[in-house]
Amino acid sequence: MTRESYKQRVYRAWWILLGIPLATLVLSWAGWLSVFESLNLDTWQRLLPEKPAQHVVIVGINDAEFEDQFRGMSPLDTDELAKLLTAVAAGHPAVIGVDLDTSLSRWREHYKKLEQSLPAGHPPIIWARDALIENGEFHPQKVLGEPLEFEGTGIALLPRSPDRVVREFQRRFPIGGGKSADSFHWAIVRKYCEGKSLPKETHCVEEKPGAESTVEINVMRRRPGLEAVPAEVIKKASAGEGWANGLLAGKIVLVGGAFRASRDMHATPIGEMYGIELLGHVIETELYNGGAVHADHFLLFFLDIGAGLLLIYIHYRLPLWRAMRWNLLAVPVLSLLLSLAAFTKLSLWMNFVPMTLGILLHELYDHAKHTRHLEEELISHEHV
Numbered sequence: 001m002t003r004e005s006y007k008q009r010v011y012r013a014w015w016i017l018l019g020i021p022l023a024t025l026v027l028s029w030a031g032w033l034s035v036f037e038s039l040n041l042d043t044w045q046r047l048l049p050e051k052p053a054q055h056v057v058i059v060g061i062n063d064a065e066f067e068d069q070f071r072g073m074s075p076l077d078t079d080e081l082a083k084l085l086t087a088v089a090a091g092h093p094a095v096i097g098v099d100l101d102t103s104l105s106r107w108r109e110h111y112k113k114l115e116q117s118l119p120a121g122h123p124p125i126i127w128a129r130d131a132l133i134e135n136g137e138f139h140p141q142k143v144l145g146e147p148l149e150f151e152g153t154g155i156a157l158l159p160r161s162p163d164r165v166v167r168e169f170q171r172r173f174p175i176g177g178g179k180s181a182d183s184f185h186w187a188i189v190r191k192y193c194e195g196k197s198l199p200k201e202t203h204c205v206e207e208k209p210g211a212e213s214t215v216e217i218n219v220m221r222r223r224p225g226l227e228a229v230p231a232e233v234i235k236k237a238s239a240g241e242g243w244a245n246g247l248l249a250g251k252i253v254l255v256g257g258a259f260r261a262s263r264d265m266h267a268t269p270i271g272e273m274y275g276i277e278l279l280g281h282v283i284e285t286e287l288y289n290g291g292a293v294h295a296d297h298f299l300l301f302f303l304d305i306g307a308g309l310l311l312i313y314i315h316y317r318l319p320l321w322r323a324m325r326w327n328l329l330a331v332p333v334l335s336l337l338l339s340l341a342a343f344t345k346l347s348l349w350m351n352f353v354p355m356t357l358g359i360l361l362h363e364l365y366d367h368a369k370h371t372r373h374l375e376e377e378l379i380s381h382e383h384v
Contacts, residue, residue, distance in 0.1 A: 060228025060258030091248030
């Protein structure tokens with residue numbers, strides 16, 4: 001029996017080479033694979049080693065401070081907030097992000113008083129704002145008592161998965177009329193990246209045209225140093241010597257609520273955390289490596305086919321026992337490399353396992369079938 005060519009082997013496996021990528025494509029579009037992807041990503045994130053926070057310091061108003069200093073009232077008292085922001089500004093941070101409700105109209109006058117109380121040349125402040133969602137469009141709500149969009153604000157919304165876990169973040173939101181608005185964390189990151197003296201490992205993502213609503217996977221890990229510092233500690237420390245070059249110098253400082261009455265707790269792959277803490281993780285992710293971008297479905301389709309062709313070639317060139325040894329190495333390594341190529345992260349390797357295992361099982365079945373055919377031919381010759 002003559003040895004078949006590589007093209008013939010590929011032809012016999014065409015239903016796997018096309019069937020598995022097409023099935024994966026349809027299931028992915030339908031959202032049926034999201035559960036498995038989330039499970040894989042969550043497990044990966046829990047296994048990631050800790051990485052200390054480098055860029056962000058969180059100043060959180062805790063339960064005791066909310067009750068004593070702010071008299072348990074929300075929106076928070078402007079005079080007390082002014083004292084806190086003044087203390088923060090005196091620490092010479094690079095950017096201040098305020099994640100508090102400032103939607104009420106009375107904030108117009110409060111903001112003027114607040115601006116007067118802050119030191120001249122204070123660091124830029126980015127204010128969080130809420131948004132309503134209608135027909136896929138985001139309608140920004142008032143911020144500092146004003147309904148209009150202006151420099152120094154960002155929409156503080158975090159997309160949730162169907163299981164109510166925050167796994168992703170969004171840089172911009174479509175607000176109608178072909179326009180988009182920065183998310184809160186993205187406005188902070190952009191302002192921070194305008195600075196000249198940034199840490200060596202800072203990764204400032206270049207903006208791409210047409211990527212206004214790009215959603216990226218929030219590859220999170222435990223980050224020592226992102227625990228909220230009580231507001232009272234900051235106010236007391238600001239009265240000491242060397243505060244200008246202390247804890248906050250050159251950092252992104254997030255000011256927000258870390259009290260139960262804020263109802264701002266979120267489930268994440270690494271545990272529950274307040275919204276202000278979650279924003280800290282998101283910003284650290286952005287400035288560390290930008291997270292893992294969702295790959296194009298058609299890119300995944302062709303990468304799957306390429307992986308299948310490579311595995312068929314291994315079986316074509318090598319005897320079964322050697323091909324199997326190579327496959328034991330190729331399946332995990334190839335899945336990791338394809339994950340890196342498609343998502344810029346190794347953690348989504350499971351997306352490519354169906355194709356690699358499908359080809360492997362097909363080759364084993366094909367070899368068994370071929371062996372049985374040879375045995376039948378041998379038996380028939382013996383009878384003749």
